[in-house]
Amino acid sequence: MFNYVPEMFRAETAETEEEGDKWYDDHTAGRRPPELLPRDEVARAINTEVKAGRGSPHGGVFLDIASRRTPEYIRRRLPSMYHQFMELAGVDITRESMEIGPTCHYIMGGVQVIADSAATAVPGLFAAGEAAGGLHGANRLGGNSLSDLVVFGRRAGMGAAEYIEAGDVATSFNMEEAEAAVKGALDPLNREEGENPYTIQHDLQEMMQALVGIIRTGPELEEAKDKLDEFTERVKNISVKGARAYNPGWNLATDLPSMLTVSRSTALAASLRKESRGGHTREDYPNPDPEFAKFNFALSSDGGNWDSPISAAQSPLLPLPDELKALLEEAH
Amino acid sequence: MADVTMRIWRGDATGGDFENYTISQNEGEVVLDIIHRIQATEAPDLACRWNCKAGKCGSCSAEINGKPRLMCMTRMDDLPEGTVTVTPMKTFPIIRDLVTDVSFNFEMAKRVPALLPPPMPEGGYRMFQQDVERGQEFRKCIECFMCQDVCHVIRDHEENKVNYAGPRFFIRYAELEMHPLDTNDRRELLKEELGLGYCNITKCCTEVCPEHIHITDNAIIPLKERVVDADYDPVAWLGRKIRRRTKKTAAEASVQPAP
Numbered sequence A: 001m002f003n004y005v006p007e008m009f010r011a012e013t014a015e016t017e018e019e020g021d022k023w024y025d026d027h028t029a030g031r032r033p034p035e036l037l038p039r040d041e042v043a044r045a046i047n048t049e050v051k052a053g054r055g056s057p058h059g060g061v062f063l064d065i066a067s068r069r070t071p072e073y074i075r076r077r078l079p080s081m082y083h084q085f086m087e088l089a090g091v092d093i094t095r096e097s098m099e100i101g102p103t104c105h106y107i108m109g110g111v112q113v114i115a116d117s118a119a120t121a122v123p124g125l126f127a128a129g130e131a132a133g134g135l136h137g138a139n140r141l142g143g144n145s146l147s148d149l150v151v152f153g154r155r156a157g158m159g160a161a162e163y164i165e166a167g168d169v170a171t172s173f174n175m176e177e178a179e180a181a182v183k184g185a186l187d188p189l190n191r192e193e194g195e196n197p198y199t200i201q202h203d204l205q206e207m208m209q210a211l212v213g214i215i216r217t218g219p220e221l222e223e224a225k226d227k228l229d230e231f232t233e234r235v236k237n238i239s240v241k242g243a244r245a246y247n248p249g250w251n252l253a254t255d256l257p258s259m260l261t262v263s264r265s266t267a268l269a270a271s272l273r274k275e276s277r278g279g280h281t282r283e284d285y286p287n288p289d290p291e292f293a294k295f296n297f298a299l300s301s302d303g304g305n306w307d308s309p310i311s312a313a314q315s316p317l318l319p320l321p322d323e324l325k326a327l328l329e330e331a332h
Numbered sequence B: 001m002a003d004v005t006m007r008i009w010r011g012d013a014t015g016g017d018f019e020n021y022t023i024s025q026n027e028g029e030v031v032l033d034i035i036h037r038i039q040a041t042e043a044p045d046l047a048c049r050w051n052c053k054a055g056k057c058g059s060c061s062a063e064i065n066g067k068p069r070l071m072c073m074t075r076m077d078d079l080p081e082g083t084v085t086v087t088p089m090k091t092f093p094i095i096r097d098l099v100t101d102v103s104f105n106f107e108m109a110k111r112v113p114a115l116l117p118p119p120m121p122e123g124g125y126r127m128f129q130q131d132v133e134r135g136q137e138f139r140k141c142i143e144c145f146m147c148q149d150v151c152h153v154i155r156d157h158e159e160n161k162v163n164y165a166g167p168r169f170f171i172r173y174a175e176l177e178m179h180p181l182d183t184n185d186r187r188e189l190l191k192e193e194l195g196l197g198y199c200n201i202t203k204c205c206t207e208v209c210p211e212h213i214h215i216t217d218n219a220i221i222p223l224k225e226r227v228v229d230a231d232y233d234p235v236a237w238l239g240r241k242i243r244r245r246t247k248k249t250a251a252e253a254s255v256q257p258a259p
C-alpha cells in the first residue's frame, strides 16, 4: 500500500513503510506530526481542550505552521490558506499562529444505493456523491470525496441510462400528489402571517450543533428529537414575502423540510448507535462495539412525507467483494 | 459597533431602484455578512448569489462602491466610512437584485477549441515543471467574471459581446497556446472572431482580479505577440511549439512528473 502514497506526502510523513508503521506504535517516532491525525480525532481533541477552558480567545485552538516551515514554503504550498487568513483576519500565517475550530465537514450518511448502479429504493431515482451513503464508512478519508464523485457519478449516469433503455420506466404519476407538493411549496408565499425562515434555520443550526454535534449523549439526543418535533410545527407556519423569481427566503422555506428530514434522521440514527465509531462519538458509549460493525441503520419514512414518522431497520453490511479482499491482503 | 447604511440596488430586468437598509455590524465582517443579515431580517427576498464564503467559488461578484469585488472577501472595515453602495455587475443582464445572468461567459467557453495533444509517445506524455507552472497561474481563475465586467470593450459596447472573448478567456487561450502538448492553432480565431485586437491593454482586468492573475502582462500581451508573430507562417508556428517541447533534455529538468 505504501507504494501508492504520493511522493509529496512521503517526503513529509515517512520515507519507508517501516518508518510509517513505527509512528503508529510510537507517536514521537517518524516525521509525521500528531496534528495529522484523522479528522475525528483532531475535532475531539479541540473540543476537549476548549471545554477544559484552554481554548483560544474566540473559542478554538491555535494552529501553528510558522515555527515549522519557512514563509516561502507556506506561501507556495498553502496559498489559499495564507491568502484567506491575510485578507479576512489580518493574520500572517507565515509569522503567527491561526485560530481554528472544528466545523461540519461532510455527512457520512445518505441515501442508500446499490453500489453498481447508484439506484435507490425509489424506482428511477439515482444518487451519487455526498447525498449517497455508505461508501466512506464511519469516517471519510481526506480526498476521497472527489474520487467518489468521479467514480459513482459515472455509475449513476450509466445506471440511469440502462434503466431507461430497459424500458420499464416507471411510474405511476399521481396528479393529486403533485398538486399537493406544488401547494406545499407555495404555501409560505401565500401565508399572510408566519415565521421568518431564516430565524428557524438559525435556531435549527444552533440546536443541532449543541445537541447532535461532535460529542453526543443519549439524553441530549432524546432532547434533540423532541425539539425537532417543535421545529416541524414551526416549518409549517413559515411566511415569506416577494415573488417566485430568485427569492432566497422562499428557497430557504422550501429547503427547510428537507433540512428537518436530515436532522431527524441523524438524531435518530445517532441515538440508536450506542457506540463510538469514526465521526460519531457517544460520551456514554465511548468505545466501538463489534456488534454495531455488522450493520448500518437504514431509515425510512412511513408516510412518505417530510413530516411523517421515520423508522429505523438494521441493514446488514454486504460481504467484501473478492477483488477488494485480494487488494487488502496484498497491502498487508 | 455603529450601524451601517447599505444602499442596495433592488429590481429586475424591467427596472429598479436603490433601497437603503440601516443594519448592525460586528467586528471582522465582510459585505456578504451584512447582505445575509439584511436577508435574515428586513428583506428575505433580497437576491444574491454566493456559495463558499471563502473567495473560491466566484459566485458573489458585485460592484461595491462602484468597483467589482467579491462580497465575501471585502471587509467592511476596509471600506471608507459612510454608506456602502452595492450594485449588480453592470456588463451582464440583470436577473434580480444583485444577481446577473453570466451565461455570455459560458457561451464564450464553448467556443474555446480544446487541447489537442499529439499521439501518445512511448512512455506517456512528459511535461517540464516550468511548463506546468506557467499554466498554473491561469488555472487559479475562479470564474468570478469581474474582469469581464470591468473591461470597457464590452462594458460600454454591448454589441461587441459576440466578437469579444474577454480577459477571462484570453487567459484560457494563453494557457492552451503555451501548453507544450497542444497542437491546435487558435491565432486566426483570436484575431478574426474573438476580438483580441480590441483590447488596448488598459489593465483594468488585472486590477480587479481577486486571484491576482497577471492577465494583461502574462496572457494578453504574449497572445498578441503570438498572433502577429511570423505572419501566420504555419511552419514557424509549428517550429516554435516543437522547439519549446524539446528545448531541454529530460536530465536537465528538475522535477519529473509522478508516474
Ligand SMILES: Cc1cc2nc3c(=O)[nH]c(=O)nc-3n(C[C@H](O)[C@H](O)[C@H](O)COP(=O)(O)OP(=O)(O)OC[C@H]3O[C@@H](n4cnc5c(N)ncnc54)[C@H](O)[C@@H]3O)c2cc1C
Binding pocket: A104, A105, A106, A128, A129, A130, A131, A142, A143, A144, A145, A146, A147, A149
Ligand atoms: C470546506 C470543505 C473542504 C473539502 N475539501 C475536500 C477535499 O479536499 N477533498 C475531497 O475529496 N473532498 C473535500 N470536501 C468534500 C467534497 O467537497 C464534497 O463532499 C463534494 O463536493 C460533494 O459533491 P456533491 O456533488 O455530492 O454535492 P454538492 O457539491 O454539495 O452538490 C449538491 C448540489 O445540489 C444543489 N441543490 C441543493 N438543493 C437543491 C434543490 N432543491 N434543487 C436543485 N439543486 C439543489 C446544490 O446547490 C449543489 O450544487 C470538502 C468539503 C468541505 C465542506
Ligand code: SF4
Binding pocket: B150, B151, B152, B153, B166, B167, B198, B199, B200, B201, B202, B203, B204, B205, B206, B216, B220
Ligand atoms: S487590458 Fe484589455 S482585456 Fe483587460 S480590461 Fe483592458 S481592454 Fe479589457
Ligand code: SF4
Binding pocket: B140, B141, B142, B143, B144, B145, B146, B147, B148, B167, B168, B171, B205, B208, B209, B210, B211, B212, B213, B215
Ligand atoms: S481571471 Fe480573475 S477576474 Fe477574471 S474571472 Fe478569473 S478570477 Fe475572476
Ligand code: FES
Binding pocket: B049, B050, B051, B052, B053, B054, B055, B056, B057, B058, B059, B060, B061, B070, B071, B072, B073
Ligand atoms: S461566495 Fe464564493 S467567492 Fe464569494
